[in-house]
Amino acid sequence: MDRIPILKLGNALLVTVQVDMHDRLAKALEEDLTRKIIEANAQGVLIDISGLDIVDSFMGRMLDTIAAVARMLGAETVVVGMRPPVAITLVELGLTLASVKTALNVERGMAIIGMKVEQFRDADDRDLG
Amino acid sequence: MTKTNAASNLLRLLRDESDALLIEWLASLKAAGGTSNGRISEAELRTQCRDFLAALLGAFSSNEPTDVGAAGYSPVKEMLGDVSRSRAIQGFTPQETATFVFSLKQPLFIRMRTNARSDADALAEGIWALTEILDTLGLHVMEVYQSSREEIIRRQQEEISELSTPVVKLWQGILALPLIGTLDSTRTQVVMENLLQAIVDEEAEIAIIDITGVPTVDTLVAQHLLKTVAAARLMGADCIISGIRPQIAQTMVHLGLELNVVSKASLADALALALQRTGRMVVARTVAARA
Numbered sequence: 001m002d003r004i005p006i007l008k009l010g011n012a013l014l015v016t017v018q019v020d021m022h023d024r025l026a027k028a029l030e031e032d033l034t035r036k037i038i039e040a041n042a043q044g045v046l047i048d049i050s051g052l053d054i055v056d057s058f059m060g061r062m063l064d065t066i067a068a069v070a071r072m073l074g075a076e077t078v079v080v081g082m083r084p085p086v087a088i089t090l091v092e093l094g095l096t097l098a099s100v101k102t103a104l105n106v107e108r109g110m111a112i113i114g115m116k117v118e119q120f121r122d123a124d125d126r127d128l129g
Numbered sequence: 130m131t132k133t134n135a136a137s138n139l140l141r142l143l144r145d146e147s148d149a150l151l152i153e154w155l156a157s158l159k160a161a162g163g164t165s166n167g168r169i170s171e172a173e174l175r176t177q178c179r180d181f182l183a184a185l186l187g188a189f190s191s192n193e194p195t196d197v198g199a200a201g202y203s204p205v206k207e208m209l210g211d212v213s214r215s216r217a218i219q220g221f222t223p224q225e226t227a228t229f230v231f232s233l234k235q236p237l238f239i240r241m242r243t244n245a246r247s248d249a250d251a252l253a254e255g256i257w258a259l260t261e262i263l264d265t266l267g268l269h270v271m272e273v274y275q276s277s278r279e280e281i282i283r284r285q286q287e288e289i290s291e292l293s294t295p296v297v298k299l300w301q302g303i304l305a306l307p308l309i310g311t312l313d314s315t316r317t318q319v320v321m322e323n324l325l326q327a328i329v330d331e332e333a334e335i336a337i338i339d340i341t342g343v344p345t346v347d348t349l350v351a352q353h354l355l356k357t358v359a360a361a362r363l364m365g366a367d368c369i370i371s372g373i374r375p376q377i378a379q380t381m382v383h384l385g386l387e388l389n390v391v392s393k394a395s396l397a398d399a400l401a402l403a404l405q406r407t408g409r410m411v412v413a414r415t416v417a418a419r420a
Contacts (some may be wrong), residue, residue, distance in 0.1 A: 080365065087363040088318075096359040103331055103365035107317030 012044035044113030050081030060095035136194035153236035217277035309342030341372030371399035
């Protein structure tokens with residue numbers, strides 16, 4: 001079965017969805033990502049869905065679940081590159097992904113995660129100092 | 130049997146006396162004000178009348194001369210449809226449009242009466258058959274007229290909604306969306322699509338939705354606004370709502386509506402906030418630098 005590759009980028013993980021997600025693929029991604037976050041001790045997860053044309057309520061919920069799982073493991077999730085039709089569909093479905101951060105492209109998403117990592121480090125320094 | 134008789138009488142009448150009929154019809158159309166307002170020339174009206182009579186003659190010589198629903202009448206209906214459509218576009222009133230068909234009754238009836246001489250039964254049959262045909266055709270004219278008008282209205286609505294939802298670039302990464310008029314579901318859809326596409330094109334971080342031109346905000350409009358804000362957020366852009374007028378702010382609070390978005394009273398305030406958020410500042414130059 002196909003799997004969606006997960007790349008490690010410094011403190012963050014980058015997931016680029018280039019194919020149309022079907023339910024099983026999404027489920028596999030959730031499992032892989034959870035494992036990878038722990039392995040890599042990642043602070044942030046970047047999900048690039050610029051290649052995604054079609055979403056359904058399952059996919060929308062999946063993004064929410066992935067974000068919730070990642071948050072539990074101490075990583076911030078940023079969904080980047082959502083296309084206008086996809087955004088409209090999600091809103092019409094009533095899924096506003098309120099718990100997920102969003103950014104226009106990977107660059108801005110990385111900036112958000114970078115900011116979060118810095119805050120984290122500052123807090124650490126304060127605790128130690 | 131009588132129906133066929135009536136039809137053949139009509140056929141004969143149309144075939145043999147069509148020239149005289151045309152002149153009388155034109156006269157009765159003119160009496161009803163057919164050309165008075167100058168929207169249609171006499172020559173054009175004459176052509177339309179002649180075409181109609183020719184088409185009607187064709188229908189009468191078909192297999193089912195009295196059944197307007199039959200295939201023989203489709204050229205007549207097509208021709209009438211064109212006339213009706215062009216009149217709807219030229220701005221004729223419904224009455225003027227319907228008169229085109231109904232004014233044919235009088236000259237036809239007069240001629241039938243002359244032809245029937247003293248045969249009252251045949252005359253009654255003929256008049257009834259003709260009335261049925263012309264009335265159905267008149268209804269068809271009105272139907273086409275109505276649907277052409279609706280088509281015009283629909284196109285104008287589309288144009289208005291296109292025109293009234295511009296997305297303006299205020300600064301690099303800052304977009305403004307001045308909304309004018311009431312927000313309904315269709316317009317929200319257009320607004321949303323335009324805004325989201327502009328966010329992608331301009332790589333915008335902040336979108337300011339200005340509702341100065343929205344006359345009333347009720348629960349539905351607020352819901353549409355929130356939908357737009359949510360969609361923009363999914364694309365990674367923050368929204369600021371500006372231009373909430375005092376009465377609207379009061380109404381919204383009384384209705385128990387909360388937008389849960391950053392909102393400012395004026396577009397200027399919103400722009401200042403947007404600049405601040407994107408790490409920019411507007412500073413007045415010193416007097417020395419101005420000189």
